[in-house]
Amino acid sequence: MYGVCGCCGALRPRYKRLVDNIFPEDPEDGLVKANMEKLTFYALSAPEKLDRIGAYLSERLSRDVARHRYGYVCIAMEALDQLLMACHCQSINLFVESFLKMVRKLLESDKPSLQILGTNSFVKFANIEEDTPSYHRSYDFFVSRFSEMCHSSFEDPDIRTKIRMAGIKGLQGVVRKTVNDELQANIWDPQHMDKIVPSLLFNLQSGQRTESRSPSPLQASEKEKESPVELTERCFRELLGRAAYGNIKNAVTPVLMHLDNHSLWEGKTFAVRCFKIIMYSIQSQHSHLVIQQLLGHLDANSKNSATVRAGIVEVLLEAAAIAASGSVGPTVLEVFNTLLRQLRLSVDYELTGSYDGSTNIGTKIIKAHEERQLQEAVIRTIGSFANTLPTYQRSEVMLFIMGKIPVPGIHPALTSIGSGPEVTRMIQVMLLKSLVQVTAGFQTTNMLTALPSSFLEPLLSFSLTEDPELRLLVLQILLSLIDRHDNTAKFSDISIISDISVLKLKVDKCSRQDNLFMKKHGQQLYRHIYLGCKEPSSGGQHYESLFALLGLLSVELANEEVVVDLIRLALALQDLALSTDEALPVYNRCAVHAIAAAYLNLICQLTTVPAFCQHIHEVIEVRQKERSYLLPEDVFIDNPKLPSSLEKVEGDVLFLQSKITEVLGGSGYNTDRLATPYVPQYTDEDRLSKRKSIGETISLQVEVESRNSPEKEERTPAEEITFETLKNAIVDSVGMEEQERERRRQVVEKFQKAPFEEIAAHCGARATLLQSKLNQIFEITIRPPPSPSGTISSGYGQSQSRSVPLYEMKFPDLCVY
Numbered sequence: 064m065y066g067v068c069g070c071c072g073a074l075r076p077r078y079k080r081l082v083d084n085i086f087p088e089d090p091e092d093g094l095v096k097a098n099m100e101k102l103t104f105y106a107l108s109a110p111e112k113l114d115r116i117g118a119y120l121s122e123r124l125s126r127d128v129a130r131h132r133y134g135y136v137c138i139a140m141e142a143l144d145q146l147l148m149a150c151h152c153q154s155i156n157l158f159v160e161s162f163l164k165m166v167r168k169l170l171e172s173d174k175p176s177l178q179i180l181g182t183n184s185f186v187k188f189a190n191i192e193e194d195t196p197s198y199h200r201s202y203d204f205f206v207s208r209f210s211e212m213c214h215s216s217f218e219d220p221d222i223r224t225k226i227r228m229a230g231i232k233g234l235q236g237v238v239r240k241t242v243n244d245e246l247q248a249n250i251w252d253p254q255h256m257d258k259i260v261p262s263l264l265f266n267l268q269s270g271q272r273t274e275s276r277s278p279s280p281l282q283a284s285e286k287e288k289e290s291p292v293e294l295t296e297r298c299f300r301e302l303l304g305r306a307a308y309g310n311i312k313n314a315v316t317p318v319l320m321h322l323d324n325h326s327l328w329e330g331k332t333f334a335v336r337c338f339k340i341i342m343y344s345i346q347s348q349h350s351h352l353v354i355q356q357l358l359g360h361l362d363a364n365s366k367n368s369a370t371v372r373a374g375i376v377e378v379l380l381e382a383a384a385i386a387a388s389g390s391v392g393p394t395v396l397e398v399f400n401t402l403l404r405q406l407r408l409s410v411d412y413e414l415t416g417s418y419d420g421s422t423n424i425g426t427k428i429i430k431a432h433e434e435r436q437l438q439e440a441v442i443r444t445i446g447s448f449a450n451t452l453p454t455y456q457r458s459e460v461m462l463f464i465m466g467k468i469p470v471p472g473i474h475p476a477l478t479s480i481g482s483g484p485e486v487t488r489m490i491q492v493m494l495l496k497s498l499v500q501v502t503a504g505f506q507t508t509n510m511l512t513a514l515p516s517s518f519l520e521p522l523l524s525f526s527l528t529e530d531p532e533l534r535l536l537v538l539q540i541l542l543s544l545i546d547r548h549d550n551t552a553k554f555s556d557i558s559i560i561s562d563i564s565v566l567k568l569k570v571d572k573c574s575r576q577d578n579l580f581m582k583k584h585g586q587q588l589y590r591h592i593y594l595g596c597k598e599p600s601s602g603g604q605h606y607e608s609l610f611a612l613l614g615l616l617s618v619e620l621a622n623e624e625v626v627v628d629l630i631r632l633a634l635a636l637q638d639l640a641l642s643t644d645e646a647l648p649v650y651n652r653c654a655v656h657a658i659a660a661a662y663l664n665l666i667c668q669l670t671t672v673p674a675f676c677q678h679i680h681e682v683i684e685v686r687q688k689e690r691s692y693l694l695p696e697d698v699f700i701d702n703p704k705l706p707s708s709l710e711k712v713e714g715d716v717l718f719l720q721s722k723i724t725e726v727l728g729g730s731g732y733n734t735d736r737l738a739t740p741y742v743p744q745y746t747d748e749d750r751l752s753k754r755k756s757i758g759e760t761i762s763l764q765v766e767v768e769s770r771n772s773p774e775k776e777e778r779t780p781a782e783e784i785t786f787e788t789l790k791n792a793i794v795d796s797v798g799m800e801e802q803e804r805e806r807r808r809q810v811v812e813k814f815q816k817a818p819f820e821e822i823a824a825h826c827g828a829r830a831t832l833l834q835s836k837l838n839q840i841f842e843i844t845i846r847p848p849p850s851p852s853g854t855i856s857s858g859y860g861q862s863q864s865r866s867v868p869l870y871e872m873k874f875p876d877l878c879v880y
Contacts, residue, residue: 078112081105082119085142090134094141102142103149113150117143117161124165128172136177140165140184147188159200162188170208175222178212182229182236189236202237206255209233213262227266228291234259235298242305251310253317259302260317266295268325268333296340303344311345311352319360328374338378342385350386357382358401365408366418369433372405376440383447395456396463398448403467403494406441409434410489438493446500454506458513461501465518468494488530495525495536502543510580510620514544519584526591531600538595538608541588545615554611557661557695559683563668570669573622581620588616589632590743596636596655599647603699606654613662617669627736630666630727633659634720635741641712650698652709657695660686663718674726678718685715 084098106113124139143162150158166188169181185205212230217223238259241250249255269291306314318337327333341353361375412418413434445464449457469487507513525537542551548569560566595601595609617629639645640655647655660683667676683694691697692705693716720740728734814822 076115078102078105078116079119082116082123082142086123086135086138090132090138094138099142099145103145106146106150110150113146113158114161116146117158121161121165121168125168128168128177133174133177136169137180140169140180144184144187147191159188163200167204167208170205170212175217175226179225179229182209182212182233186232186236189240202241202250203255205233205237206250206258209237210258210262213266224291228294230262231266231291231294231298234262235301238298238302238305251306251313253313256313256317257320260299260314261321263295263299263302264318264321264337266291267299267337268327299340300344303341304346306345306349308349308352311349312356315341315353315356319356323364326371328378329368329370331374331377334374334378335381338382339385342382347386350382354379354382354386354398358398361405362401365405369409369412369430369437372409373433373437373440376402376405376437376444380440380444380447383444383451386451395452395460399445399460399463402441402445402448403464403497406438406493406497407467407490409438409441410486410493413438414486414489442493442496442500445497446503449501450504454513457501457505458507458518461498462515462518464494464498464501465521468521488533491525491530491533492536495533495540498522499536499539499543502540505543506547508574509576510545511576511583514580514584516584519587523587523591526595529598529600531598531602531605534595534598534601535604535608538605538612542608542611542615545612545619547619550615550618551611554614555607557607557610557657557699559661559664559694559696563665568618570618573620573625577620578622581622581625585625585628586744588612589628589741593632593635593639593741593743596651596658597639597645597647599651601651601654603654606658607699610658610661613658614665617666621669623732624736626666626670627727627733628741630663630723631737631739631741633662633666634718634723635743637718638740640709641717649705649707649709650703653692653698653703653705656693656712657698659718660693661695670727670730672727672730674729675723678722678726682716682718690716 081098081102085095085102087093087095102116106116120139120143124136127133127135127139143165146158147162162184166181166185169177169184172178172181209230212226212233215223215226215230217226238250250259303314318341322328322334322337338353338357342350345353357375357379361372361379364371364375412429413431416429418429449460452460468491505513522537522540525533528534548571550568553566553568592609592612595605598605613629613633616625621629636655637659640647640652640659663679664683667679686693690712692703693712697703698705720738724734724737727737
């Protein structure tokens, strides 16, 4: 009987005998290396047997796992690893199937040691580059199982950490194995990313919590190499670094969902850390895709709490700073449009107190201070994005933001949840603050193209409003736009400086473009400086900004003509402070006197005309002795000591226009222009900007449209202007204003309350009239056609041209393409 058994044993296939020989009698002795070398040599010599070797090893391993013979299990996996590393033949695919089957068997086990063993074998396999592709291999089980191991909740913390780290390594192996193989299942599919990314973020987050407990230095040094957080971050970076253009969205979306589901936006720290990893890991040309996803997520959360939206905006701020020039991408204005829309919604939420514009009991309570924090974060983010743009694109963004601001008389009617004056004012403040951020550090060589009239005119109209905050913001914007050599800080302190060389001003020669800019917009700037000083509500900050603006115009954009105009403007400010017709408080009068003195002291040293400097210094010395409250050192302080009223300010304490004209005329300056007092020209813009009510501005626009409508065909004859006419106009001005106000109210009421059919009929009639006029113009402009239309012979033998419209003419085929 023994002989029969021995005979049958000798008849067993050779590969089975070789496999059996690698297992020792005692599993603690480990793999029999000599026999393992024989098995490896056999597998390399007969590669067609490799699949059978794998199947047999798999069978033995399954049997050993079932019998809890874990020593033999380890030996079998070691043998498999060595065979896998040694063989790269075409038939390795069938062997890999057996190998993956055994790894799956280990991962399905409840024993942590077997799970870790299987993971380590899989990681080794993942690092092997196969020569032949596999069309049918699937890694879905491994993605699910490794993700589950990443969330392990084993009781023993050390074993739990090992299992989680094994899961992270396994996911890293799956990514390495599949990401570059087009024949494998696409690892970037949402079904896989929704498991991989949250598993990694979970370990990042849990690692952040454990690190905050600050372990002892010895413990930290021992576990530093085995930190799950570092491993997770490295795996996450590798995953993102392999993402192509079309896969960015699938990789980032699970991050957004994880932060939403676990309320991690409000803390900001973890969300910012995640997106820093993302922005530094992905390819730089894909940065704008992440920004666009964040913007879309911000829109999707527009009715969420202010803290959540603020967290998303903070992440945007950090991401934009990292991405630099690639952050905005091709849709520049869309980025700013989204941020401005969020800013406007926040203003509406703050004022209405709810997300739907109603005050129902069931609506969520909105905290005003949280909305304010959000608004400040959005404004900072707008500035951060703008800093990444070149000059020409930043000019477009400035125009775009200006187009969103409800400017009195230009485009006030903007739709919002609340359309009251308070909403309009807050929107104006927030958007002007955004412009302050966008214009910070703005530098251009051509002011004329960078600051067109379509931007400057609406901006300057705000410097005439009664709201001091708006005026101050406009002044800050103007300072940023004009300052190209960082001179603004040197004018921040209004004082009388005997030698301006200590300021170290950077003065360049005025270019041709600068001359054209001042020729076109100089008078507007002078007028707004004058009217800004005239405002009773102006405070110390306003006067400091106005002085800085005068100084910047002198060093950045000044030629001889501009210098003359600025001196005239300073003297006009002195006359303004002396005038009793203006209802200016004493502080404002003293402040205007101080600005005029400080500026004339500056400009006289810039012109370097000795006689001019002597006159200015003489007046300043007299003021220092007799009336120090007319100098900036005694006015622009915390508690200025001012007189109750300004009377008899005359004589040697005033700068004389005749004296200045005389001394500058000797140096070649235009005496005629210097001798002419500066008088600002008041326009309709002043009247429009002084309006407090948006409704009044709308009524004015409707009135202008009605006056310019084509229904008024008859032109009124020119009225002869006599003394009686002027007298009647002055007497009846009050009554006329009442009539005008009533007529405007009726026009607005008609458009607000009239039926839609009546308004449509009115507009249709105007359109019909316009069409008839156009038809008349077209008939007049049509001329007799050239020869292709031919001629018509009249009955009297004369040739008469036939009038054929151009679009009815017949052209030869060769002339048509």
